[in-house]
Amino acid sequence: MKSFGTPLKVEKATQSKIEHVDFQSLSFGKVFTDHMMISTYKNGEWSIPEVKPYQNLSLAPSARVFHYGQEVFEGMKAYKDDAGKVWLFRPMDNFNRINISSERLAMPAFREDYFCDGLSKLLELDQEWIKSGDGNSLYIRPFVIATEEGVAASPANEYMFIIICSPVQSYYAGEVRVKIAEKFSRAAQGGTGYAKAGGNYGGSFYPALQAQKEGFQQIVWTDANTHEYIEEAGTMNIFIRIGDKLLTGPTSESILDGITRKSLIQIAEDKGIDFEVRPIKVSEVIEAHKAGELKEMFGAGTAAVVSPIKGFGYKGEKYELIEIENKYSDLFKKIITDIQQNKSEDPYGWRVAAF
Ligand SMILES: Cc1ncc(COP(=O)(O)O)c(C=O)c1O
CATH class of the missing domain: 3.20.10.10 (D-amino Acid Aminotransferase, subunit A, domain 2)
Known part of the structure; x- marks a missing residue:
């Protein structure tokens, strides 16, 4: 991803939770990695992102998100190739889309430099959580919530932009x-x-x-x-x-x-x-x-x-x-997953090194 040299605040977890995780039997979105990224919006500005240990938030019960659902999110994935390098798939499309979503919910756009640098650092710190091999990936959940106190039914002036990550296995929903x-x-x-x-x-x-x-x-x-x-x-x-x-x-x-x-x-x-x-x-x-x-x-x-x-x-x-036989769905799946996992050429420029 593009690098902007943002002076991020980084606090590493003192102890990793990874040894307690069974990567062979993961339920989708249940386990989260050691770190998260967070930036807060106040007085019209986003703060420099912090990458810090995954932890609970403290919010006022009157925070707008709880009452009016002023919230948007994204879903994206990181993949590790057999050489251990970490890749993202069209990450700037997710960045652009979360800002389109935010605009519709009367929320401020997030900054590209903070998104790229914050996500890169987060993935670098939590790279052990990304397993190589077919179907394995790290699900990345960026989201924005309205945190301002008060139950007035109007857009908030304060927000949090957060990214959390969860290791996942190949998704098969059955028939x-x-x-x-x-x-x-x-x-x-x-x-x-x-x-x-x-x-x-x-x-x-x-x-x-x-x-x-x-x-x-x-x-x-x-x-x-x-x-x-x-x-x-x-x-x-x-x-x-x-x-x-x-x-x-x-x-x-x-x-x-x-x-x-x-x-x-x-x-x-x-x-x-x-x-x-x-x-x-x-x-x-x-x-x-x-x-x-x-x-x-x-x-x-x-x-x-x-x-x-x-x-x-x-x-x-x-x-x-x-x-x-010869299903289009099989052809598409193979072409896309090969690009995501760095198993084939990527003529489209969709695969992007995470850090
Ligand atoms: C309602 C809806 N439609 C479509 C999609 C597929 O979008 P994408 O291919 O960007 O994951 C998603 C998942 O993100 C979704 O939530």
Whole structure:
């Protein structure tokens, strides 16, 4: 990553927790590394980031984040290659996106120099926590919270920008079947769907639980106005292959502009895969299924790169996809994970040395 020479404040943990961690059986996002990065915003300025031992925060019960959900976050990963070097995947896209999210929540933008230098130092200190090998990575969670005291329903003047990290293993959700939303919505035009704001996720848990009771693992969100168009799959962007044509919906105010989605579109273009970015109707997916033309559905996101969908439910009917060979999802997964783990050339400049 770019280095700006910020005079960071660094306090190392006196004792590492790493020996107590079983890296063979990690639950996603449960264990955190020895250090965190924190910068506070006051009087219109961000403080020089501190990298210090992972610890609890002390906040007033009246802090705005607890009352109005003024919070945004990111999800990114660091990878270690077989030579022990640590890499990030398109980290500046995450930096730019958290500032886009912050703007929507009336929060101040964070500084690029503080982000790059703070994250680099954090990863350097916690590099033992990143394991090489297929599927292993360090999940990185930057987030911003409104910390100002007082329950007035207005934007805060004080914030914290924090980064915490959690070692993760390869993500396999089992066979995924999704329910196409008929009633609930995640986001609407003019709303906050394009921002990675905590409230979008909190509001999706109840519909997701209902879908789980019906035997589905995820919800495919549809547009809030008509529920006729496909938007996203849970916390992933969605791709649908009809015949040999690959489709994904356009980004909009209600869809997160996924970094994996963007990467797959670029790869599809380079590999000469016939693809189209356009609104996708639920009815055309069902018709394609009936005609035997629905070959693949998969989610795309940082957690799993691509997550194949085995079947879906809509208006009380259940539809199964038949297993095919030479899946686009397998091709995309291999190309992206090889770039992330430094196993192949990176013609796009997506792989960036962490420190
Ligand atoms: C709602 C939503 N859509 C899509 C994505 C995929 O985005 P990315 O590929 O940047 O991880 C995510 C995960 O970050 C998400 O939370």
